[in-house]
Amino acid sequence: MQIAPYVPGRSTTDDGRKVAKLSSNENPLGTSPKAREAFAAAATSLERYPDASANELREALAAKHGLDPARIIYGNGSDEVLHLVAGAFAGPGDEAIYVNYGFAVYPIAIRRVGATPVIAPDQDYATDVDAILAAVTERTRIVFVANPNNPTGTYAPRAEIERLHAGLRPDILLVLDHAYSEYIDGGDDDGGMALAASAPNVLVTRTFSKMYGLAAERIGWGYGAPAIIEAMHRIRLPFSITIAGTAAAVAALGDTDFVAHTAAHNAKWRAWFSDEIAKLGNAGLRAIPSQANFVLVVFEGDLTAEAAYKGLMDAGYIVRWLPGQGLPQALRITIGTEDETKGVIAALRQMTGAA
Ligand SMILES: *Cc1c(COP(=O)(O)O)cnc(C)c1O
Numbered sequence: 488m489q490i491a492p493y494v495p496g497r498s499t500t501d502d503g504r505k506v507a508k509l510s511s512n513e514n515p516l517g518t519s520p521k522a523r524e525a526f527a528a529a530a531t532s533l534e535r536y537p538d539a540s541a542n543e544l545r546e547a548l549a550a551k552h553g554l555d556p557a558r559i560i561y562g563n564g565s566d567e568v569l570h571l572v573a574g575a576f577a578g579p580g581d582e583a584i585y586v587n588y589g590f591a592v593y594p595i596a597i598r599r600v601g602a603t604p605v606i607a608p609d610q611d612y613a614t615d616v617d618a619i620l621a622a623v624t625e626r627t628r629i630v631f632v633a634n635p636n637n638p639t640g641t642y643a644p645r646a647e648i649e650r651l652h653a654g655l656r657p658d659i660l661l662v663l664d665h666a667y668s669e670y671i672d673g674g675d676d677d678g679g680m681a682l683a684a685s686a687p688n689v690l691v692t693r694t695f696s697k698m699y700g701l702a703a704e705r706i707g708w709g710y711g712a713p714a715i716i717e718a719m720h721r722i723r724l725p726f727s728i729t730i731a732g733t734a735a736a737v738a739a740l741g742d743t744d745f746v747a748h749t750a751a752h753n754a755k756w757r758a759w760f761s762d763e764i765a766k767l768g769n770a771g772l773r774a775i776p777s778q779a780n781f782v783l784v785v786f787e788g789d790l791t792a793e794a795a796y797k798g799l800m801d802a803g804y805i806v807r808w809l810p811g812q813g814l815p816q817a818l819r820i821t822i823g824t825e826d827e828t829k830g831v832i833a834a835l836r837q838m839t840g841a842a
Contacts (some may be wrong), residue, residue: 490598493591506803508829510668512637512781514700516752519745522701523740529731537730544728558710560719562797563727565666565694569631570596572690574626575718576660577602583629584622586614590664591655591738591812593631602628612775613641614785615685622656623769626705628657633664634677636823637709638809638819640777642671645678650720652682660715663691665746667779669679669680669698669746670753676776680710687712697780698741698749703799742776753780756828760820763832770839781821790839792818802834 496510498838506593549556562568577583585593587609594604599699605627607618614636623630635642643651649732652661662799663679671677675694682689690711694817695703709719739745749772757777771788786792796818804827807819822828836842 489810490595493595494811496807500800500805501634506805507823507827507830508805509823510780510805510807510819511702512697512821513587513702514749514780515822515827516698516700516745518700519742521734521742521745522739524698524717525734526704529734532730535730537728537733539725541733542641543730544706544708544733545772547740550709551740553640553683554680554710558713560683560709560716560723561728562707562709564696564705564724565664565692565709566568567705567709567723567727568692568709569593569662569664569720570599571723572629572660572662572692572715573597573600573602574722575715576626580626581628582624582626583631584607584619584627585631586619586636586813588612588636588814589631590633590637590655590666596613596733597629604773609639612639612645612785613818616643616651616654618645621653622653623659626649627656627659628660629660629666629715633666634679635667635671635777635779635806637666637779638807638812638814639775639816640667640769640779640781640783641775642675643677643779648677648679649682651690652686655686655688657832659688661686662687665691666697669695669750670757670780671778672754683710683712687714689713694705695736695739698746700745700749701732701735701739704729704735706732706736712770713803714825753822755826756822760828760832767835767839767841768794770841773833775817781819783817783819785817787816788839792816795835795838799831799834802830804831804834807832 545556573596605620695706761774775783
């Protein structure tokens with residue numbers, strides 16, 4: 488009963504109207520047409536169980552990213568992989584650390600296995616490596632860091648991630664959640680994959696839900712040392728990913744045009760959106776620098792985040808207001824289509840009296 492249930496992003500207004508959904512960081516450009524075709528083609532053999540070892544998915548990921556397929560774990564979204572890692576490495580009496588304003592699934596996964604969540608303070612919404620290291624105790628088993636982070640969008644560069652890893656005892660597992668790594672400017676890399684390939688205590692998790700536009704199909708995966716992966720395999724459900732989802736994911740991996748198009752769209756409109764928020768600075772609005780497919784906007788003036796949330800809903804846009812995560816003063820806004828992005832800014836300008 489100490490677990491606060493996960494609150495998903497909404498898709499309808501209070502009065503049931505369907506409006507632009509900018510509350511779950513989904514891909515505004517949809518899904519690769521190749522993925523949709525592969526998904527449809529999988530309808531021919533619904534009576535068969537999936538391959539329990541997900542060979543096709545692991546081989547495709549290994550080829551794409553230059554990885555050892557034996558070191559890949561997979562799950563029903565990376566959410567399942569995060570639950571698996573908590574189940575395999577933490578239990579009653581243990582602690583797991585994540586940053587203030589971290590991903591909402593971490594405290595659920597930690598408490599579910601009877602372990603204790605420990606929150607490390609942020610530094611103006613960003614991950615503070617020194618604060619994480621200071622929060623470590625002899626009971627610490629896992630450190631979860633989303634990089635870029637959700638809901639803040641902030642990014643810790645490679646040197647900081649390496650410093651964090653170097654400062655942790657070898658018996659503490661560092662989980663680097665790369666749900667948004669494809670959106671980092673210029674393809675920058677926090678070095679997580681290299682650490683997962685070489686260190687015995689690093690797991691990187693990734694997903695098809697964001698850049699690949701396959702949130703409906705629930706395919707996530709992780710990469711780490713064989714002992715980590717092997718422990719997680721022992722407790723996973725035998726058939727947690729589907730044949731159709733796997734087919735779509737493998738096809739999506741091959742559609743580099745769709746990924747490049749999404750990345751360019753996001754970079755362009757994220758920059759434009761952040762600039763427009765900066766112009767509303769005298770009304771107390773501030774965009775936290777983002778390397779993801781959303782921007783956290785903090786409201787520090789007369790217009791409150793709650794009022795802006797309601798005003799945006801009236802204007803036809805559902806965004807994420809997160810008082811339950813300690814962020815009553817902010818809205819997390821997914822970068823949508825061009826029209827949606829411009830529409831959100833127009834509505835905010837109106838509410839602040841700027842337009
Ligand atoms: C969206 C998200 C995930 C993954 O979601 P799945 O759909 O379960 O793969 C994982 N971590 C973070 C930080 C996210 O925002």
